[in-house]
Amino acid sequence: MAAAVEVHDLQKRYGTLAAVDGIDFTVSPGTVFAFLGPNGAGKTTTTEILEGLRNRTAGTVSVLGLDPWSQGVALHRRIGVIPQDFRFFEKITPKEAIEYYRTLFHTVRDPHALLERVELADKANARFESLSGGQKQKLGLALSLVNDPEICFLDEPTTGLDPHARRSIWAVIRALRKEGRTVFLTTHYLEEAELLADRVAIIHHGRIIASGTPNEIIEKYGGPERLRVEAPPSLASYLTTKLGIPASAEDGRVEIELHSKEDALKVLSTIDASGIPWHGFETRHDTLEDVFVRLVGQMDEGALRSEGSA
Amino acid sequence: MNPRRIGADFRITALSYFRNPVALFFSLIFPIILIGLFGLIFSATGTTAVNLAVLNEDHNSPESVAFLHALNETKLVKVQVESVAPSDFSSWLGQNDYPVGLVIPAGFQSNYTSHTSTNVTLFTDPQDASASGEVEFAVTGVANQFNLDAACGSTTCAPIIGIAGASVGSAVYTYIDYLIPGLIGFSILTSPMFSMVDITSSYRKEGIFRELSLTPLTRAEWLTSRILWYTLLTFVTAGIMIGAGAYLFGAHVLITAQLVPFLIAGPFLFVALGMLAGSVARTPESAALIGNIITFPMMFLSGTFFPVSSFPSGLQEFARILPLYYVIDGMNQVMLFSNTARAFTDVVVVLAIALVFFVLSIRLFKWRDE
Ligand SMILES: Nc1ncnc2c1ncn2[C@@H]1O[C@H](COP(=O)(O)OP(=O)(O)OP(=O)(O)O)[C@@H](O)[C@H]1O
Numbered sequence A: 001m002a003a004a005v006e007v008h009d010l011q012k013r014y015g016t017l018a019a020v021d022g023i024d025f026t027v028s029p030g031t032v033f034a035f036l037g038p039n040g041a042g043k044t045t046t047t048e049i050l051e052g053l054r055n056r057t058a059g060t061v062s063v064l065g066l067d068p069w070s071q072g073v074a075l076h077r078r079i080g081v082i083p084q085d086f087r088f089f090e091k092i093t094p095k096e097a098i099e100y101y102r103t104l105f106h107t108v109r110d111p112h113a114l115l116e117r118v119e120l121a122d123k124a125n126a127r128f129e130s131l132s133g134g135q136k137q138k139l140g141l142a143l144s145l146v147n148d149p150e151i152c153f154l155d156e157p158t159t160g161l162d163p164h165a166r167r168s169i170w171a172v173i174r175a176l177r178k179e180g181r182t183v184f185l186t187t188h189y190l191e192e193a194e195l196l197a198d199r200v201a202i203i204h205h206g207r208i209i210a211s212g213t214p215n216e217i218i219e220k221y222g223g224p225e226r227l228r229v230e231a232p233p234s235l236a237s238y239l240t241t242k243l244g245i246p247a248s249a250e251d252g253r254v255e256i257e258l259h260s261k262e263d264a265l266k267v268l269s270t271i272d273a274s275g276i277p278w279h280g281f282e283t284r285h286d287t288l289e290d291v292f293v294r295l296v297g298q299m300d301e302g303a304l305r306s307e308g309s310a
Numbered sequence B: 001m002n003p004r005r006i007g008a009d010f011r012i013t014a015l016s017y018f019r020n021p022v023a024l025f026f027s028l029i030f031p032i033i034l035i036g037l038f039g040l041i042f043s044a045t046g047t048t049a050v051n052l053a054v055l056n057e058d059h060n061s062p063e064s065v066a067f068l069h070a071l072n073e074t075k076l077v078k079v080q081v082e083s084v085a086p087s088d089f090s091s092w093l094g095q096n097d098y099p100v101g102l103v104i105p106a107g108f109q110s111n112y113t114s115h116t117s118t119n120v121t122l123f124t125d126p127q128d129a130s131a132s133g134e135v136e137f138a139v140t141g142v143a144n145q146f147n148l149d150a151a152c153g154s155t156t157c158a159p160i161i162g163i164a165g166a167s168v169g170s171a172v173y174t175y176i177d178y179l180i181p182g183l184i185g186f187s188i189l190t191s192p193m194f195s196m197v198d199i200t201s202s203y204r205k206e207g208i209f210r211e212l213s214l215t216p217l218t219r220a221e222w223l224t225s226r227i228l229w230y231t232l233l234t235f236v237t238a239g240i241m242i243g244a245g246a247y248l249f250g251a252h253v254l255i256t257a258q259l260v261p262f263l264i265a266g267p268f269l270f271v272a273l274g275m276l277a278g279s280v281a282r283t284p285e286s287a288a289l290i291g292n293i294i295t296f297p298m299m300f301l302s303g304t305f306f307p308v309s310s311f312p313s314g315l316q317e318f319a320r321i322l323p324l325y326y327v328i329d330g331m332n333q334v335m336l337f338s339n340t341a342r343a344f345t346d347v348v349v350v351l352a353i354a355l356v357f358f359v360l361s362i363r364l365f366k367w368r369d370e
């Protein structure tokens, strides 16, 4: 099946700044693709190029087989978009907004059903200016669905939402996927990407630094499993000298890497034998967030080093 | 161009408008305030008396002298009795720089005492609308007083002293008559210009245009819906102004279907110009600046508050390059002078400029960044 989104060597320059610096990726139809990255990484720039809202400096882009910039009119009938910081006419209510879009797209959508779907039905007749940030975002989501899109582009749809509202947006995204739509999502919340996405790409300074399924990324870039106990820092040095495995102490916790099952038993018995008071142990894997923080951190350090040496 | 989409956008525009008290004030209340303000300043409170040349053909009969005395008493005019051949009076006034003249007809006294109607003739210069307005106000007031004094006992009788007008044209114009087409022009200019400049730049900043670009609505449709909306507003505003002028100051302008082309072509022109100004600017602030630079000269120099013909000739030349001049001149032609031919030329000029601005603004105005 042809890819829903195909990007090859995409570049976008603002003067000397390479906001997007040669990225490649593919999104398969019917999947959720999450684009992760710190502030200013180039997520919105990339997303808007895919939506046909910005032109690119170089590279090829195909969305549903169309060139978003030159074939935007045809593309826009088939995609749904929530921009980051969605804004609308201040004096217009969600119900009127949906009726407006419905007429523009010439579709028959029940405004009430759409608002129910994003849990905004109770604000159907409130003016946009009086909606909370999360409610505005929900209206953006509802509007993006008016034309029954094949691909939904959601630029940080849950930023600033309370945990409940985030979960309701997640439910909508899952439902969209179930209906066979493709979802292109940007987010700062690693947990969100891990929960929702089939594939993830991490972008930093305009370059993709890691991509794959969340598990693939964790496996490839994540560290080994670790054991964590609450104990004073002296335990860390004790373990290091005793076992020869690096241990670290932070915030009243001591953490040590486990490379095998035997390690776990050895570590626990050594801790117990140390005579240092400890309690509450847990083992944990790297999450996408750990990987993200580590990868981005490494890149920034690398950049600092090369700047320093230059 | 799809009428369904234009209609949907028109509805959203109208709803936004009705929910915005400031916008409502400026289109419904402000016109009345303008008319009231300028009407009061220039037609009723004349602070300096206007020299009124009078030809008394009733040979200083006591009633005619009393009439002139009463006129002087209004302090609005200063009567100067002249002796000129009646047939030369009109041109004599022009040569001697009198903006207004009055003829008391022969038989004034005998007609007055016998309750036979008689007309004094007021010569006015439409180019000096404020003087004409003051004098007409004074003469009407005094004539009314005389008519009341002569009331035929308990029975009411028709007014005796009437006022006939004479001038370059055929009607008597008061300043307020002139003011009405001028102020309609003023609102045709300001209401679309200010809000289009504002909307165009702030919608872009807020990303609302980007939103709209993702729908099938086209820029031409969006602009058309605005033009329709401001045309509707202009009709309402013009109606209010004509009504307020007539009710408050007894303005008499011709309400004619020939006005309609101007009430459509005018908003068309300034919606397109406002969008053009808003789209060449990069920020809302610079848009407002560009908008003001375009709007302010037109606001005062196109015949809005004072007839262009009363300007020094250099300024008159300048006025002719201002698009609003043709809107107001055309409305003057149809509302005051019934000069259809000249009005037709005016409307063609307005439409031509409007089309150019429309095409330019559609080309320059982008929903999305490059
Ligand atoms: N119109 C523009 N002109 C100049 N520079 C721009 C423009 N748009 C974006 N940039 C720059 O490009 C870079 C990428 O911006 P972008 O908005 O894509 O980041 P982002 O990943 O979406 O960040 P955030 O998480 O904060 O939304 C930033 O350094 C930004 O300053």
Ligand SMILES: [Mg+2]
Binding pocket: A043, A044, A045, A084, A155
């Ligand atoms: Mg962004």
